[in-house]
Amino acid sequence: MKISLPSLLIVLAAIARVSLAGCGGSPDDFNAPICSTHFSQHRCESVPGCIWYDETPPAPKSPVVRLCNQTSMKVSIAMKFVRTHYNVIGEEGWWNLEAGQCNDFEAVNATSLSYFAKSYQGHQYWFGNGEPMCYDASGKRFERVRQLSDNSCGDYTEINSYQTIPLKVNDFIQAKIEGPGLDLSPDPGFSARALAVCKATGEYSIRKAPTLEAAKTMALNACQSNGNQCEVVMWIGTDSFACMAVLSGPGVFRAWAWSGESKEAAINQSLKYCKDSGQTCSVDFSMCNNE
Structure with a gap:
């Protein structure tokens, strides 16, 4: 089939009109010519009122993981980033997080x-369940995580449990290190308390110390500093949570529990x-060994 030159010009004009029409259109104003990458920036600039925008999607971003320490003590996080496509470990090691820090x-x-x-504080709490990981515990608190070529830990300490999070581009993931729900509980920091009493005068002394023997000695010495004859009548140790109370009654009466x-x-x-x-008594003193 033959097409005459005038007919060809008409067809080309129609195509041009379609292209220009495709450059127009906006969600807000259908009369405003908006041009995309399908309609070159140079051509857009030559069209009066044409607004250029780039349809190219933004480059994918690497995933970001936010780890938050929601305990009341400093912890150290051992992390291993894995690049599955290359079957290599991208980065591994220890990162320290203060209490409440993200x-x-x-x-x-x-x-x-x-x-x-x-x-x-030396207490170990692990997340999840997975294949072994290893770390060097020889003389340093938090050495780099190690994994030998034969997937054994050799002379290193083996960790049989950890949490794994899948990652993909543009991810933003928040992971929390919190209380008993994830088995990472704050160290209670128990301290011993001892009560020494002079039953003749009702004078008493309570002392706090890292060990029970030290607390008893300090309480007894303080109670006897004025020449009193005292005895240690009550104490709580550091092995478990406990509280104590001392009450006063008329005269030299004391009650404790x-x-x-x-x-x-x-x-x-x-x-x-x-x-x-x-x-009839009133409370003189009450305290727990985590205070």
């Missing part, structure tokens, strides 16, 4: 993150001793 970690080209946490439940329970037990002795 840190963002950019996982460049990584497809997964494995991590676990350990407290500085301890409880493994709460401060209120210790006070109530002391009040019972007062009542059983026919006394």
Whole structure:
């Protein structure tokens, strides 16, 4: 079929009109010519009122992982970023997080993150379940995570449990290190308490120390500093949570008690001793060994 020159010009004009029409159109104003990358920027600039925009999607960003330490103690996070496509470990090591602190970690080209946490006080709490990881515990608190070529730990410490998070581009993931829900509980920091009393005068002394023997010695020495004859009558140690209370009655009367439940329970037990002795008492002192 032959097309004459005038007909060809008409067809080309129609195509041009379609192209220009395709450059127009906006979600807000259908009369405003808006041009995309399908209609070159140079051509857009030659069209009166044409607004240039770029349809090219933004370049994908590496995933970001935000780890937050929601405990009351400093912890160290062991992390291993894995690039599955290359079957290599992208980065691994220890990162320290203060109590209440969050840190963002950019996982460049990584497809997964494995991590676990350990407290500085020597208590170990691991997340999840997975294949072994290894770390060097010889003389240093938090040495780099290690994995030998035969997937064994050799002379290093083996960690049988950790949390793994899958990653993909543009991800923003928040992971929390929190209380008992994730088995990373704050170190209670129990300290011993001891009560020494001079029953003749009613004077007493309570002392706090890192060890029970030290607390007893300090309380006894303080009570006897004025020449009193005192004895240690009550103490709570550092092996478990406990509270103690001391109450005063008329004259030199003292009542004391301890409880493994709460401060209120210790006070109530002391009040019972007062009542059983026919006394009316008031609380002089109450404290728990995590205070």
